[in-house]
Amino acid sequence: MAEIDLWQSFAVALAIGLLVGAERERSKPGGSAGVRTFALIALTGALAVVVEPVVAAALVASVSLLVVAGYWWSRPRDPGLTSEAAAVATLGLGALAVGQAALAAGLAVAMTVLLVSRDALHRFVRETVTDRERTDALKFFVAAFIVLPLLPQGSFGPYGVWVPQRIWLLVVLIIAIGWVGYAATRMLGARRGLLVTGFAGGFVSGTATTGVLASQVRHGAAPLRGALAGALLASVATLVQLVAVTGVAEPRVAIRLVPAAVAGGAVLGVEAWLLGRRSDPSEGDVAPGGRPFALVPALVLAGVISLVLPAAIWLQDRYGEGGAVAATATAALADVHGASVALASLVHEGEVSLSAALLAIGAGLATNTLGKVVVAGVAGGLRFAGLLLLLFTPAVIVVTAGLALG
Structure with missing residues (x-):
């Protein structure tokens, strides 16, 4: 991959992390992960694609451990797993951005819309259907x-x-x-x-x-x-x-x-x-x-x-x-x-x-x-x-x- 394309891929990964992180920080202001954390997770996903497999595995494992630790820390106040699942998905979208940036960006927008629509979706499933x-x-x-x-x-x-x-x-x-x-x-x-x-x-x-x-x-x-x-x-x-x-x-x-x-x-x-x-x-x-x-x-x-x-x-x-x-x-x-x-x-x-x-x-x-x-x-x-x-x-x-x- 050309250097300019690589820079563009990392830029898309960063944008994905900022987009998802901004939504999570507004929805869960007291959560363990905010806009900066999600941006770093997306960049980690992109980085895992271009480094050696051993290093990539270590990066993914580290993010996974951080996600688990964040859940245990926030569980007494918020027992849900939405933010943790969003973090894992952001890691994958960051990796996808290297090579398929347009698809990764589209999926990130769709995921953010899904996160924003939480109340409407819950109301639809529980009360409407x-x-x-x-x-x-x-x-x-x-x-x-x-x-x-x-x-x-x-x-x-x-x-x-x-x-x-x-x-x-x-x-x-x-x-x-x-x-x-x-x-x-x-x-x-x-x-x-x-x-x-x-x-x-x-x-x-x-x-x-x-x-x-x-x-x-x-x-x-x-x-x-x-x-x-x-x-x-x-x-x-x-x-x-x-x-x-x-x-x-x-x-x-x-x-x-x-x-x-x-x-x-x-x-x-x-x-x-x-x-x-x-x-x-x-x-x-x-x-x-x-x-x-x-x-x-x-x-x-x-x-x-x-x-x-x-x-x-x-x-x-x-x-x-x-x-x-x-x-x-x-x-x-x-x-x-x-x-x-x-x-x-x-x-x-x-x-x-x-x-x-x-x-x-x-x-x-x-x-x-x-x-x-x-x-x-x-x-x-x-x-x-x-x-x-x-x-x-x-x-x-x-x-x-x-x-x-x-």
Whole structure:
């Protein structure tokens, strides 16, 4: 390592020690370690990387003994181990600064934020999170980080479109949408939380998000107008993502989609704003109901999507370019983005004309919108579905006009 780089690494280590030490000195003014001690610990970690292994071991052992001694000295007044754990972490971050300074600095900031947020974190864990939510969180982690990696990645079934790991990933994402909505509703209140849920969930699956919001209304976990506004914003996210993903496959398709997407998104956004503005203030007090971990609805939606995909491919195989519209419309019931990217890729390869692709994508948007209404009816009842269809109608008209004029 060049000398200038070494100096920079030690400077970063010193900054890390000062940052963490300043926080500890303010939080524990009578503690055994303050800003100077933590700065020295970080420098010791950096020094241990560049000296001989025997010397490095002696340095680390010395710091460890000092940490233990400091704990025994302060234990009668403060039996916690946070400062001692922070000291050990600072030693490691100082060592990491030699060679990976940016990573070490980022981790130091994250650790300091964690230390500063002590009261808020304790209050959240002890008073805000319920036993049921902790149990459901563990179930979600099992589904996402244990079951998902173990599933095979190979394809099977008609046309080889079923990939177990991808299907389960969809299940995990749908469950995550419910989690986002549940958490946002608890933190922001029903109205604002549902808007965040709708827009964020729309980038994962607008149909699934609509179904989740409709289900919450049926079970009394969300106000009607707030859920409708969230469903509209999910469709705004669908339009934004549609332009983005088709632009990657074929920019000409994305450019032609921009006017329709902007017009449709504007209409949906205004409707969502009006719904939020006119909501009854008491709706903000609606508490989230149901369980955050909703496995059965996620499995049902993933199953429907898995059945639709081979049907779409069969239509395209049977009728060629003439079946592109029907294939895209069918596949869009499950995922309008995937179907549209497939069409844009065919345009890029010269197998489908631009006009035919735009017609197919338009049909896909129409069936995707219809699919959202159907899912909303199944999950939330006819009233929710009827109101959603009424709100979708102006957007459908302007999107159709935008595609025709674009």
